[in-house]
Amino acid sequence: MAGPTTAERGERQQESSGPPLRRRRALRLRTIIILAVALALSAGGGLWVLYGSQWARVERVSVTGTRELTEGQVTEAAGVPVGEPLISVDTDAIEARLSRELPRIDTVDVVRSWPHGISLKVTERTAVLLVESDGKFVEVDDEGVRFATVSKAPKAVPLLELTLSRSGSAAASLRRFDEGRLMREAVRVAGSVPAAVARDTQVVKVRSYDDISLELSGERTVAWGSAEKGSAKARTLTALMKAEPDARHFDVSVPTAPASSAS
Known part of the structure; x- marks a missing residue:
């Protein structure tokens, strides 16, 4: 008599091992369900901690890096939503408000300090020139940005004088380079002047793009020309002043x- 076929042997083997196999499959399914439930509970608990509990809410705002501004001014302008979940605070919006409300701020980093704080790390603009206006002084930074008006001129910051001619070649220069551009050129000059000379510079005078000069203490003057070749002019001026210490007028335009x- 012929023996059982391959299919019959497979059916008998499956029948003999059926109950244990079914139990293993049920165990695996139960384990998967338990893990899924645990993960769901864990995620839900985490969301509740971040959004629903009192554990991770804004309770304090700290400010660092201020010089002229006060911490109170920065905190008020920032408008940090105290009491709200820390994770939901819009740091970009806070940065935008500070830049808009306090032009003296150059950059600011808004950082979450878990679990209860917001840190505002401020960098203020530094004045390199002053523009007199109605008895007050407008501070101008190294990018040509007018960022603050003060009643008293800061020490060691030169005054900018725009004495622009409206005739001849100077008028043509003014049509090509407006006052904003000429102010930025003056800022470039102020940044190129040697440190020792910068401390003695009282006025940066601009007549045209190619005619910028410095008025120093002791009634000394420097004809600088344009803002081009600033490093070369700085080196030349340093050497010239060393060689001619009694001179009162220096020309480094070329x-x-x-x-x-x-x-």
Whole structure:
């Protein structure tokens, strides 16, 4: 008599091992369900901690990096939503408000300090020139941004004078380079002047794009020319002042052909 076929042997083997196999499958399914429930509870608990509990809500705002501004001014302008969930605070919106409300701020980093704080790390603009207006002084930074008006001129910050001619070649220059551009050129000059000279600079005078000069203490003057070749002009001026310490007028508008005079 022929033996059982392959299919019959498979059916008998499955029948003999059926109950244990079904139990293993049920166990695996139960384990998967338990893990899924645990993960769901864990995620839900985490969301509740971040959004629903009192554990991670804004309770304090700290400010660092201020010089002229007060911590109170920065905190008020920031408008941090105290009492709200820390995770939901819109840090970009806070940065935008501070830049809009306090132009003296150059940059600010808004950082979440878990579990209860917001940290405002401020960098203020630094004045490199002053523009006198109605008896007050407008501070201008190294990017040419007018960022604050003060009643008293800060020390060691030169005054900017725009004495622009409206005739001849100067008028043509003014049509090409407006006052905003000329102010930025003056800022470039102020940034190129040697440190020792910068401390003595009282006025940066702009007549045109190519005619920028410095008025120093002791009735000394420097004809700088345009803002171009600032590094070369700075080196030349340093050497010229060392070689001619008694001179009162220096001309480095062409740095390869400098000049000085006592009167």
